[in-house]
Amino acid sequence: MRNTADSITNKMMLEFDRMLKVVHHQTQHDANMPGQNLEPPALNTKQTQHTAGLMRINHTGEVCAQALYNAQAMMARDEATKAHLLHAAQEEHDHLNWCQSRLDELGAEVSKTNAFWYLHSFAVGSLAAVFGDKISYGFVIETERQVESHLQEHIDDIGSQDAKSLAILKQMQADEIRHGQDAKDAGGVELPEPVKWVMTGMSKIMKMVSYRI
Numbered sequence: 052m053r054n055t056a057d058s059i060t061n062k063m064m065l066e067f068d069r070m071l072k073v074v075h076h077q078t079q080h081d082a083n084m085p086g087q088n089l090e091p092p093a094l095n096t097k098q099t100q101h102t103a104g105l106m107r108i109n110h111t112g113e114v115c116a117q118a119l120y121n122a123q124a125m126m127a128r129d130e131a132t133k134a135h136l137l138h139a140a141q142e143e144h145d146h147l148n149w150c151q152s153r154l155d156e157l158g159a160e161v162s163k164t165n166a167f168w169y170l171h172s173f174a175v176g177s178l179a180a181v182f183g184d185k186i187s188y189g190f191v192i193e194t195e196r197q198v199e200s201h202l203q204e205h206i207d208d209i210g211s212q213d214a215k216s217l218a219i220l221k222q223m224q225a226d227e228i229r230h231g232q233d234a235k236d237a238g239g240v241e242l243p244e245p246v247k248w249v250m251t252g253m254s255k256i257m258k259m260v261s262y263r264i
Contacts, residue, residue, distance in 0.1 A: 073117045073144075074169055083145075085219050089214050099159075102157060105262070108262050112201075116143040116147075117169070121136075122173040146223050150219065163264050168257055168261075171253070187239075188240070189239045189240045190242065
């Protein structure tokens with residue numbers, strides 16, 4: 052009994068440490084960051100604030116992705132599934148860093164609500180994993196589908212006025228499409244429509260809040 056309790060405690064301490072590292076992430080230099088060699092765009096105050104809002108949304112989205120993948124990996128029943136999810140989380144961590152780097156360049160801060168969204172997504176990921184790896188992967192498929200869609204909205208919105216942000220968003224979108232396909236190939240199933248509606252609703256709330264705060 053003690054070994055089981057110790058194991059659960061160790062897992063939760065590990066996940067708490069991961070949360071702190073994500074929420075209090077410090078920008079790191081990444082030689083592979085898209086658009087880093089491009090000249091900074093000449094944006095006016097309004098354009099800068101709007102682009103910062105969009106990049107803040109994407110940064111918070113990557114915070115959510117970290118929480119989702121980490122929770123699903125913790126609860127995964129199969130070691131191969133766990134390894135798959137942790138690998139995806141590492142790639143999403145690159146996205147987190149890219150968004151934060153661009154926010155730094157724009158003179159903007161990350162969302163003050165990130166801790167809440169991490170905890171929310173961690174709870175969702177844990178719940179999804181309880182129903183088995185196929186459902187867990189199903190959440191990945193739907194999450195990446197929705198992220199791909201809102202990234203396209205941001206790409207269209209920014210247009211040609213900010214090549215640096217555009218390069219980041221396009222690479223992120225390509226990676227999200229691949230993550231969704233990988234989850235499908237791994238046996239993920241389509242989620243019921245009501246579940247998708249709830250996910251869409253929460254995503255809209257997250258975008259509305261993180262754009263401003």
